[in-house]
Structure formats: C-alpha cells, structure tokens
Amino acid sequence: MEIVYVYLKKRSEFGKQCNFSDRPADLNVDILPNPKLAAQFVERNPVDMGIQCSVSMSEHEANTERFEMETRGVNHIEGGWPKDVNPLELEQTIRFRKKVEKDENYINTITQLGVIMEHCIKQNNAIDIYEEYFDDEEEVEVTEEASSAKTINVFRDPQEIKRTATHLSWHPDGNRKLAVAYSCLDFQRAPMGMSHDSYVWDLENPNRPEMALKPSSPLVTVEYNPKDSHVILGGCYNGQIACWDTRKGSLVAELSTIEFSHRDPVYGSIWLQSKTGTECFSASTDGQVMWWDIRKISEPTEVVILDITKKEQLENALGAISLEFESTLPTKFMVGTEQGIVISCNRKAKTPAEKIVCTFSGHHGPIYALQRNPFYPKNFLTVGDWTARIWSEDSRESSIMWTKYHMAYLTDGAWSPVRPAVFFTTKMDGTLDIWDVMFKHSDPALSLKVCDEALFCLRVQDNGCLIACGSQRGTTTLLEVSSGLSTLQRNEKNIASSPWVQTPVLHVVLRLSRGLLQRPL
Amino acid sequence: MTEVEETLKRIQSHKGVIGTMVVNAEGIPIRTTLDNSTTVQYAGLLHQLTMKARSTIRDIDPQNDLTFLRIRSKKHEIMVAPDKEYLLIVIQNPCE
Numbered sequence: 001m002e003i004v005y006v007y008l009k010k011r012s013e014f015g016k017q018c019n020f021s022d023r024p025a026d027l028n029v030d031i032l033p034n035p036k037l038a039a040q041f042v043e044r045n046p047v048d049m050g051i052q053c054s055v056s057m058s059e060h061e062a063n064t065e066r067f068e069m070e071t072r073g074v075n076h077i078e079g080g081w082p083k084d085v086n087p088l089e090l091e092q093t094i095r096f097r098k099k100v101e102k103d104e105n106y107i108n109t110i111t112q113l114g115v116i117m118e119h120c121i122k123q124n125n126a127i128d129i130y131e132e133y134f135d136d137e138e139e140v141e142v143t144e145e146a147s148s149a150k151t152i153n154v155f156r157d158p159q160e161i162k163r164t165a166t167h168l169s170w171h172p173d174g175n176r177k178l179a180v181a182y183s184c185l186d187f188q189r190a191p192m193g194m195s196h197d198s199y200v201w202d203l204e205n206p207n208r209p210e211m212a213l214k215p216s217s218p219l220v221t222v223e224y225n226p227k228d229s230h231v232i233l234g235g236c237y238n239g240q241i242a243c244w245d246t247r248k249g250s251l252v253a254e255l256s257t258i259e260f261s262h263r264d265p266v267y268g269s270i271w272l273q274s275k276t277g278t279e280c281f282s283a284s285t286d287g288q289v290m291w292w293d294i295r296k297i298s299e300p301t302e303v304v305i306l307d308i309t310k311k312e313q314l315e316n317a318l319g320a321i322s323l324e325f326e327s328t329l330p331t332k333f334m335v336g337t338e339q340g341i342v343i344s345c346n347r348k349a350k351t352p353a354e355k356i357v358c359t360f361s362g363h364h365g366p367i368y369a370l371q372r373n374p375f376y377p378k379n380f381l382t383v384g385d386w387t388a389r390i391w392s393e394d395s396r397e398s399s400i401m402w403t404k405y406h407m408a409y410l411t412d413g414a415w416s417p418v419r420p421a422v423f424f425t426t427k428m429d430g431t432l433d434i435w436d437v438m439f440k441h442s443d444p445a446l447s448l449k450v451c452d453e454a455l456f457c458l459r460v461q462d463n464g465c466l467i468a469c470g471s472q473r474g475t476t477t478l479l480e481v482s483s484g485l486s487t488l489q490r491n492e493k494n495i496a497s498s499p500w501v502q503t504p505v506l507h508v509v510l511r512l513s514r515g516l517l518q519r520p521l
Numbered sequence: 522m523t524e525v526e527e528t529l530k531r532i533q534s535h536k537g538v539i540g541t542m543v544v545n546a547e548g549i550p551i552r553t554t555l556d557n558s559t560t561v562q563y564a565g566l567l568h569q570l571t572m573k574a575r576s577t578i579r580d581i582d583p584q585n586d587l588t589f590l591r592i593r594s595k596k597h598e599i600m601v602a603p604d605k606e607y608l609l610i611v612i613q614n615p616c617e
Binding site for chain 2: 074075076077078079080081082096097100101105106107109110111112113114116117118120121122124125128130
C-alpha cells in the first residue's frame with residue numbers, strides 16, 4: 001500500500017496569504033497490529049534494566065587562550081612621594097625635603113654613614129685595591145695531576161687459536177682505525193688450522209674487526225700508506241710482500257713473487273716518501289733489504305745485502321729485525337739486526353759496498369725497535385735485550401744514554417710524537433713503561449701492567465695521546481695517556497736539545513781521560 | 522644640619538667622586554648631585570640590592586648585619602652605606 005497524499009493548489013492561488021482554519025483530525029494511515037507476527041516474539045519476563053538515579057552530567061574540555069608573559073624591568077622616574085605631596089609641584093617637594101633634613105634622626109644617620117663612606121673613598125684613592133697582580137705574566141699551565149694512563153679499549157683476536165699481534169699501524173687520516181698484523185712467531189710451531197688473517201679495527205667497535213686482510217701466509221708487519229690511506233702494505237711470514245686496497249676487499253691486491261722475495265719473515269716494512277707514493281722497502285732476517293714499487297711488485301727494484309764486511313756475501317749478512325726510515329732524511333735509513341748491531345745506510349751511494357755507512361753496536365740481542373727522535377733526528381732510540389738505549393749519530397762507540405737492565409726482555413719502543421723527551425717501551429712481562437728523560441732518569445715516569453701475557457708491539461698515535469699495544473695472545477689494548485705526558489711542556493724543546501748536544505762531547509772527553517764513564521739513565 | 526652639609530660636601534670633593542646622593546626608603550631623593558631620573562633609578566635598584574644583601578648576611582648569621590656595600594664595575598665603583606631609613610650612595614671612579 002503506497003502512502004501518498006497529494007495536495008493540489010491552483011497556480012493562481014500561489015502567493016496568497018494563508019488562512020488557517022481548524023478542522024478535525026483526519027486519519028491518514030492506520031496500521032493495525034498483526035497478531036500473527038506476535039508468534040515471532042517471545043515474551044520476556046523478568047526484564048533486567050539498569051537505571052541510575054543521579055544527575056546526568058557530561059564532560060567537556062576547555063582550554064584557555066595562552067597568556068603571553070614577558071619579563072621586564074621597571075624604570076621609575078619618580079620616587080614614592082607620600083600622598084599629600086604632589087611630585088610635580090616644586091614647592092611641595094622642596095618643603096618635604098626640608099622637613100626631612102631637619103629631622104634629628106636624619107642628621108645622625110647621615111653623619112654616621114658619612115664616616116664609613118669617607119673611609120672607603122679614601123681607601124680607593126690611596127691604592128687600587130682591585131689591582132691585578134702579575135697581569136703580564138702568561139698563564140703557566142701547571143699540570144699538578146700525576147701522570148697516568150688508562151685503558152680505553154681492548155680488541156681481542158676473534159679467532160679461536162690465538163696468534164700474536166706482531167705489528168700495528170694507525171690509519172694516517174684521523175687515526176680512527178688500526179691495522180693489526182697477527183702471526184705466530186714461534187718457528188714452525190704455528191698450530192694447525194691457524195688462520196692467516198689480519199684485521200683492521202675501527203676504534204669505535206671493539207667487538208668485531210672492520211675488515212679482514214687475507215694473505216696466503218700470516219702477516220708479520222702491516223703498514224698504512226701515509227699518502228693513500230686505502231693502501232695497506234703487509235710483510236708475510238714466508239717473505240713475500242703483499243699489498244691491499246681496502247676499497248677492493250680483503251683479498252690481496254698485489255703480491256710479490258716468491259722467488260724474488262725474502263727467504264725469511266719480513267720483519268720490517270716501511271713506505272717511502274716518493275712522488276708516486278707507491279714505493280716501499282722491506283727488511284728480513286735473511287740479511288737483505290729490498291726496495292719495491294707496488295705497481296710492479298713481482299720483483300724488487302733494488303736489493304742491499306747487509307754484509308758489514310762490505311763483501312756482499314749473503315752468508316755473512318746480518319739478519320734484520322727492525323727498519324727505520326725518517327722522511328726528513330730520505331736518503332738514509334737504519335737497520336737493527338739480530339746480532340745487536342745497528343747499521344746506518346745510505347741509499348744513494350754509488351757502489352753497493354758504500355751503501356753501509358757505519359754501525360753502532362751495544363745490544364746483546366736482537367734490536368726489536370729502532371726509531372729516530374722526531375724532533376732531533378740525530379738521536380735515535382733502540383730497544384733490545386733488557387735495555388733501551390738512546391744513541392747519537394755522532395758518537396759511534398756507544399749509546400749516550402741507556403736504561404738499567406730490566407727483569408724482562410724489552411720487545412718494542414717508540415718516541416712520543418709530541419714530546420721530544422718522552423718514549424715508550426713494552427716488555428715481555430706485559431708492562432708498558434713511559435719514560436720521561438726530563439723528569440726522571442733512573443726509572444720510567446710511569447709503568448703500567450697492561451696484560452698478563454707478553455706485549456709484543458707498540459704504536460703511538462700522531463697526537464701523542466693514544467697508544468696501542470699488541471700482546472702475545474692477540475689482544476690489542478688502547479691506552480690514553482694523561483695530558484701531562486702528551487702536551488709539550490714549557491721550554492721542553494730548549495732543555496731537551498741541550499743534553500743531546502752536550503753529552504756526546506762529554507762522553508768523548510771523559511773516555512779519552514779514562515774516567516769512569518757510565519752514564520746510566 | 523650644617524654637619525650634614527659639610528659631610529656631603531666633603532665627600533663630594535674627594536678625588537674621583539662622580540656623584541653623591543641621599544635617598545630615603547621610599548626612593549625619594551633627599552639630597553643629590555645628579556639629575557632626578559638617574560637618582561631615582563639608582564635609588565630603586567640599590568634599595569632592593571641592599572635589602573637582599575642585608576637579608577643574606579642576616580640569614581647566614583642573625584647576629585650580623587650589613588654595614589657597607591661596594592659594587593665594582595668596569596667603569597666605576599658604587600658604594601652604598603645603608604641604614605634603616607636612608608641610603609647614602611656614592612659613585613666613585615677610582616683613579617688607577
């Protein structure tokens with residue numbers, strides 16, 4: 001049934017005013033209940049219904065407008081005159097003032113205060129009590145704190161079979177990375193299954209090495225190229241020289257041919273300062289020093305045999321354990337031998353025999369470290385047997401200073417790059433000694449037990465603050481030295497230069513006069 | 522009253538004194554050698570500072586009291602001699 005109601009209106013009646021009239025209700029629709037539908041429903045008895053007898057409330061949120069606040073000072077331009085005085089009226093203010101001035105309390109107070117005030121004024125005029133004394137003297141940086149060093153980080157060899165960390169090299173830019181060479185230096189006692197890998201560690205992440213270097217034979221030395229920080233040079237246990245490019249990956253980029261390489265492990269490898277930045281040289285206990293160009297690494301460019309009898313006999317040659325090269329003296333280099341002799345050589349000599357300039361002997365055992373003083377290249381440090389010695393090139397007979405004989409073998413040493421009188425040494429009992437020649441001669445300025453096993457190598461970062469040392473079980477420890485030992489002290493350069501100059505002369509004179517010259521440190 | 526005059530004149534005549542003023546607790550300048558607005562400004566600010574300084578001294582030791590306040594600035598020194606009702610303020614430029 002359609003419910004529709006039509007109502008009609010004539011068009012002419014539009015717009016007419018409405019005349020309302022009452023009429024009775026008109027039923028339009030009536031839907032009667034259908035009892036049949038009731039069958040679809042069930043009567044519900046009882047019915048549960050919740051009611052509440054309380055005031056019905058509703059929740060609204062409202063937020064006031066933000067009130068901006070500002071802090072401001074107030075500038076009073078007129079004092080708090082009492083009510084009866086009009087501040088603008090000059091007469092009234094004068095009268096008020098006069099009244100105050102006549103007050104006895106006022107007179108007494110002012111007299112009292114005047115006395116105190118005058119005292120201070122006169123004091124000010126007498127002397128300048130705020131004078132700054134010693135204004136023109138520069139600030140003396142007094143490092144009162146005792147020198148100390150603390151361990152920052154420890155990098156452990158992730159391999160199961162632990163190998164010795166034999167060499168460390170800092171990344172040339174920014175020093176955020178450290179390359180560590182791992183190998184087992186015990187002759188033929190390297191355990192089966194020992195990994196050949198060496199690692200590059202990022203200082204921020206001691207848990208995992210950043211990159212692995214995978215040579216065919218374990219690396220004994222590793223060096224970053226100071227000119228190109230992506231290139232790493234490695235000297236292998238089998239005498240080969242290998243080269244990596246860190247951008248290319250872990251596998252060896254260049255490898256020298258085994259026939260032309262060293263016959264013994266490469267114990268020293270250093271990059272040379274050249275225009276191309278691709279030249280390096282290496283030394284080994286087979287008695288040879290070889291120069292390489294990594295672009296053509298199959299053959300060495302030059303070979304020098306360390307025969308001090310100058311006969312070029314390989315049989316007589318001394319085995320090289322450490323190598324030294326200073327870029328400020330590009331033609332000279334020094335080699336520390338197994339026999340305890342330091343050989344100073346000249347690369348630019350015409351004949352091979354003239355390459356060996358002079359020798360310095362004094363150690364009883366292999367010279368594990370050899371380094372020139374970065375500030376005074378004429379002086380160099382050697383570390384070997386149980387002592388560390390400082391030599392001057394001018395005095396060939398013996399060292400100018402030496403430490404006492406320690407209980408443990410010294411394994412490595414280095415000068416501090418920031419302080420000319422400070423050097424570091426590591427020992428087989430796991431201690432790191434920091435020597436300050438200016439401070440104390442007989443003992444190290446600081447001696448730290450780094451680990452229980454022997455420390456094998458040491459490398460100081462260029463800023464002189466961080467030191468990395470590698471141990472026998474492959475643990476590399478990163479230490480930070482206190483600022484007293486890593487900042488240049490006042491006059492240190494002047495003071496440090498004098499003993500070096502004077503002592504050798506003194507040494508020679510006393511020696512000649514048969515005096516008892518023992519100048520122990 | 523002449524003592525007061527004398528005292529103030531003497532103070533003003535010392536070497537380096539830029540200005541002297543006597544202000545009461547309401548900030549009304551009783552006697553001043555500087556202009557009114559400057560005086561009122563000094564009065565208002567120094568009064569608060571003196572109150573604070575005095576309460577600091579007394580908080581630390583109730584038996585103690587503030588006798589003098591000296592403020593050294595880059596340009597000159599402001600010296601305040603406080604009292605219950607009045608403040609004697611002198612600005613001096615100590616000659617170096």
